[in-house]
Amino acid sequence: MRIEQARIEDAREIMGWFPDKDSIVRWGSPYMSWPLNENTFLEDIYWGEIASCVARTEDGRLLAFGQYHSKLGRCHLARLVINPEFRGRGLGEKFVAALMVHGGRELGAEQFSLYVMTANRSAYNCYKALGFVLTKPPDDAPNLEDVVFMVANNPDDHETR
Numbered sequence: 001m002r003i004e005q006a007r008i009e010d011a012r013e014i015m016g017w018f019p020d021k022d023s024i025v026r027w028g029s030p031y032m033s034w035p036l037n038e039n040t041f042l043e044d045i046y047w048g049e050i051a052s053c054v055a056r057t058e059d060g061r062l063l064a065f066g067q068y069h070s071k072l073g074r075c076h077l078a079r080l081v082i083n084p085e086f087r088g089r090g091l092g093e094k095f096v097a098a099l100m101v102h103g104g105r106e107l108g109a110e111q112f113s114l115y116v117m118t119a120n121r122s123a124y125n126c127y128k129a130l131g132f133v134l135t136k137p138p139d140d141a142p143n144l145e146d147v148v149f150m151v152a153n154n155p156d157d158h159e160t161r
Helices: 008-015 021-028 038-044 091-107 121-129
Strands: 049-055 064-072 074-082 111-117 134-135 147-154
Touching: 008 049, 008 064, 021 038, 021 074, 049 091, 049 111, 064 091, 074 091, 074 147, 091 134, 121 147
Parallel strands: 074 111
Antiparallel strands: 049 064, 064 074, 111 147, 134 147
16 A cells, blocks of 8 residues: 555545544544634644655545654554545555554654554554554653553564555
């Protein structure tokens, strides 16, 4: 799966993937603004401050979105999402694995971290399948209810999935 830099048009499309406050909070965090508007959405996802990436179908349709940045020497993944039209096809693992390889190379990192809401079982199971394990959150972690911190190693193990 090819990873490329997200464009502003992609961010606008992604906003439409979240029909209600619960869905945006489950994806982005309780700090996400609702109702959505372009300015607050871009601010809430740190657009332009951290790497924002997408994957596309062969015909150019937006398939997935995710972000990464350096955190405690790891490639920290954030705001990972599959286009609702393509969910349930096992693309989450492929996209996250590809983003791990891409982000790990860009940052020179061999460890990865992320936060996930415990209510988001499909995301939790996806990350677990990729080798992420529950870990004590860093000291500077926000104290969010029902959110866990996970860490994984060896991005190249996932490259061939």
